[in-house]
Amino acid sequence: MPAAGAPPIDDVFGVVAHPIRRHLLEELAAGDRRVSDLAGPLPVSRSAVSQHLRLMLGMGVISERRQGRERYYALRRDRLVELDRWLARLDRFWAGRLDRLGNHLDANP
Amino acid sequence: MIEGTTVVHEARYRHPVERVWRALTDQGELAQWLMPNNFEPVEGRTFWLDASPDLGTMDCEVLAVDPPHRLRCRWTIAGAPTTVTFALTADGEDSLLRVEHDAIPAEHRASFDGGWPEKFEDLRVVLG
Numbered sequence A: 001m002p003a004a005g006a007p008p009i010d011d012v013f014g015v016v017a018h019p020i021r022r023h024l025l026e027e028l029a030a031g032d033r034r035v036s037d038l039a040g041p042l043p044v045s046r047s048a049v050s051q052h053l054r055l056m057l058g059m060g061v062i063s064e065r066r067q068g069r070e071r072y073y074a075l076r077r078d079r080l081v082e083l084d085r086w087l088a089r090l091d092r093f094w095a096g097r098l099d100r101l102g103n104h105l106d107a108n109p
Numbered sequence B: 001m002i003e004g005t006t007v008v009h010e011a012r013y014r015h016p017v018e019r020v021w022r023a024l025t026d027q028g029e030l031a032q033w034l035m036p037n038n039f040e041p042v043e044g045r046t047f048w049l050d051a052s053p054d055l056g057t058m059d060c061e062v063l064a065v066d067p068p069h070r071l072r073c074r075w076t077i078a079g080a081p082t083t084v085t086f087a088l089t090a091d092g093e094d095s096l097l098r099v100e101h102d103a104i105p106a107e108h109r110a111s112f113d114g115g116w117p118e119k120f121e122d123l124r125v126v127l128g
Helices: A009-017 A019-030 A035-039 A046-059 A077-107 B017-025 B027-033 B123-127
Strands: A062-067 A070-075 B006-013 B046-051 B056-066 B070-077 B080-091 B094-102
Touching: A009 A019, A009 A046, A019 A035, A019 A046, A019 A062, A019 A070, A035 A046, A035 A070, A046 A062, A077 B006, A077 B017, A077 B027, A077 B094, B017 B027, B017 B080, B017 B094
Parallel strands: none
Antiparallel strands: A062 A070, B006 B094, B046 B056, B056 B070, B070 B080, B080 B094
């Protein structure tokens, strides 16, 4: 988006556009997880899950911390709030534009 | 109203569908209520919408035109393809307009062959 101060939505949108990543986000929304916790119930390889996690780390929507020999992943809700805000913005945009359409039609029947 | 990653709005206008359709598809009319544009209601035609400062300038494409009931376009916002669908139906003398703005259109979602898409439906769970 060329507008100054616009949220970097392509990143966050790209993250939630993939069903596996959406599933991972839902899991992490419930609490911190290890790769093995996340990969277990999924019909994809552990390395595929690791790849998705690396991408999500890069986008900043999750964080990683080491605890002993384990690595735990956690959701960064502040980044997903951007997507929610973006949708809320679009929602307000349409509410305003459809009101304007009504006024335009009434003034130019 | 926000449903998953789609923004949905419905409005009733006390004008016939033909009149509302003209407001949705005529360049000059669109500029009056939506935004400056060089839109033409031809499938496959590319156009721009100037939504600054709200959404910036968007590269768009007409995906489907079915006068006077349905218009579907792609609006590319910040490199992210989104789809906007206008559905117009007559209700007596009035028109009902439904707008669906899908921020993550299905055709751009990565395919998933696991066969359990319902598991991923409720993005709001994550966002909530």
